[in-house]
Amino acid sequence: MLGAAGRRIAELVPRAIGSSGRGFSTRAATGYQARLSQHYHNTLRDDLMILQYVPPSVRARQEDIEQAQLQAMKDNAGGTPPSAQRQRQKMRPLRPAQAESAAHNTAYVDKVTVHIRCREALNNKHHLLSSLMALQVIAGQRAEVVKAKNDAAPWKLRKGMPIAAKVELTGDRMYEFLDKLVEVVLPRMKEYSGLRMDAGDGSGSFTLGFDNTAIGLFPEMEMVYDMFPLVTGFAVNISTTAGRNPAGRLLLSGLNVPFLHARKVKDESFML
Amino acid sequence: MSALGRFAAGSSLSTSRRAWIGRASKAAKETVKRTAASGTRAGGPSHQTSDARYEMMKQILFQEEARQPPQLSDEDMDRHMTILRAQKIYRMGESAKRRSEREGKFEAMRRAYDALEALDERLFDGACQKEANMTFPRQMRVATETPPTRVWDYLK
Numbered sequence: 459m460l461g462a463a464g465r466r467i468a469e470l471v472p473r474a475i476g477s478s479g480r481g482f483s484t485r486a487a488t489g490y491q492a493r494l495s496q497h498y499h500n501t502l503r504d505d506l507m508i509l510q511y512v513p514p515s516v517r518a519r520q521e522d523i524e525q526a527q528l529q530a531m532k533d534n535a536g537g538t539p540p541s542a543q544r545q546r547q548k549m550r551p552l553r554p555a556q557a558e559s560a561a562h563n564t565a566y567v568d569k570v571t572v573h574i575r576c577r578e579a580l581n582n583k584h585h586l587l588s589s590l591m592a593l594q595v596i597a598g599q600r601a602e603v604v605k606a607k608n609d610a611a612p613w614k615l616r617k618g619m620p621i622a623a624k625v626e627l628t629g630d631r632m633y634e635f636l637d638k639l640v641e642v643v644l645p646r647m648k649e650y651s652g653l654r655m656d657a658g659d660g661s662g663s664f665t666l667g668f669d670n671t672a673i674g675l676f677p678e679m680e681m682v683y684d685m686f687p688l689v690t691g692f693a694v695n696i697s698t699t700a701g702r703n704p705a706g707r708l709l710l711s712g713l714n715v716p717f718l719h720a721r722k723v724k725d726e727s728f729m730l
Numbered sequence: 731m732s733a734l735g736r737f738a739a740g741s742s743l744s745t746s747r748r749a750w751i752g753r754a755s756k757a758a759k760e761t762v763k764r765t766a767a768s769g770t771r772a773g774g775p776s777h778q779t780s781d782a783r784y785e786m787m788k789q790i791l792f793q794e795e796a797r798q799p800p801q802l803s804d805e806d807m808d809r810h811m812t813i814l815r816a817q818k819i820y821r822m823g824e825s826a827k828r829r830s831e832r833e834g835k836f837e838a839m840r841r842a843y844d845a846l847e848a849l850d851e852r853l854f855d856g857a858c859q860k861e862a863n864m865t866f867p868r869q870m871r872v873a874t875e876t877p878p879t880r881v882w883d884y885l886k
Contacts, residue, residue: 489817497872504832509864511836513843516858561836562829584780587787594791637872645882655863681748684755687781704863711865714872719863 492633494713498566502712506564510705514558521555528552553661556701565662565700565709570632572597573604573624574692580614580621588688589623595678596692597635601625638676639694640714643668646675652716658703664696664710747786754782 512520539545557563574589586603593601604622606615615621627635644650648671658664669691674683683689700706711717758781802810847854871877 493872493874499828501873503828504835505866507832507836508839509860511839511843513840513847513858515847561833584784587784587791590791591787682751685751685783685787687758687783708864708866712870714868716868717865719865 490630492630492637494633494637495630498713502709503564503566506709506712507559507561509708510564511559517556517558524555554701565698565705567632567636567696567698567709567713568628569697570627570635571624571695571697572627572635572692573622573695574690575622576688576690577613577621578688578690580619583620585688586620586623588686589690592673592679592686592690593623593625593692595682596673596676597625597627597631598678599625599627599631636696636713636715640716642677643672643675644716647672652718653707653710654718655707656703657717658706660703662698662700662702662706664698664706666694666696668692668694750786751783754786758783 572593574593576586576589578585579589590601590603593599601623602625603620604624606617606619606621609615609617647668653664653666670689673679673689673692696710698706698709700709707717843854843857846857871881
């Protein structure tokens with residue numbers, strides 16, 4: 459039964475003449491789970507669920523307050539009405555209302571995107587190779603080229619020019635990258651104390667920017683640093699399923715991302 | 731580097747290739763020094779537009795063929811699929827165990843909150859208040875079998 463299914467799949471793969479003759483499986487071990495992933499599922503998830511629990515009646519109250527604030531902003535908008543183009547620019551999709559607390563809907567890290575914007579690629583396309591190679595070395599995954607979507611005359615940019623490189627990480631590779639960042643790279647950076655407490659874009663995405671001294675701090679880059687004619691900085695975007703900033707920050711702090719606390723303000727309740 | 735543990739740097743490049751990188755990067759640096767010494771035209775283009783290292787990068791990125799996956803016989807494939815299936819069943823069991831624990835905790839918490847809400851308004855409001863800017867403490871590190879003896883202190 460299983461053999462038939464396995465054989466059907468194997469038929470799609472070109473096979474060498476003769477068998478392997480070995481008595482054990484030769485594929486990589488699939489019982490592996492990244493350390494941060496294990497930590498999240500075993501420890502963090504339950505803690506986040508408990509810390510972020512809000513009873514339904516209180517949640518309803520919070521939603522009313524948020525709606526009232528939005529309405530007040532709309533009503534008190536002073537000055538002349540904006541032009542049609544400006545109106546369209548201002549209309550962003552509203553963030554979705556926060557979901558009811560449940561046992562199964564804690565926030566998790568969904569995707570990490572590492573991005574290198576290579577200005578030098580405008581004069582010499584070869585410099586983009588440095589970015590592609592660097593991302594492959596750091597992330598362990600093949601990077602892709604990003605082409606310009608718009609023209610920008612001041613920088614001699616035309617639509618369709620390759621200008622950046624990015625790699626999108628999910629699953630175990632994402633957790634491994636975060637692990638390296640948090641355990642090796644961030645501690646080695648000079649004068650870095652952590653993310654600020656106003657970090658976050660409001661919908662659960664966090665972006666960290668690094669300059670060109672940071673890329674050499676990755677363990678894989680030690681061996682091949684001389685290979686790169688061009689060493690640039692990079693940006694890391696951590697996309698979580700948290701709906702609001704405080705929930706996202708709580709999640710990231712659980713994964714050992716450092717946060718710099720300002721002086722604590724007493725008697726301040728907040729909404730998650 | 732022992733401190734790095736599982737992140738210890740290991741190059742996937744062969745020794746000959748690494749020697750080549752060393753020579754090519756040295757050559758590139760010499761060229762840059764020579765051009766600087768001779769004095770390039772102000773604002774003119776660099777003479778080293780195509781670094782030799784870029785040729786190697788092009789080869790690595792675009793021309794090297796991916797390794798072929800190992801060829802398995804029928805029996806090996808049976809064993810492999812059996813192992814995969816067993817691992818999946820194990821993972822499903824673990825996940826179900828964790829889920830039932832989590833749902834039990836959630837139910838207990840919900841019932842406690844409901845009971846408190848019915849009992850006392852003031853205490854219920856106090857219980858619902860959360861600390862502003864709540865984060866896990868830095869001392870809560872991810873569990874590991876070989877923790878470092880010196881923990882990095884960002885605030886120094």
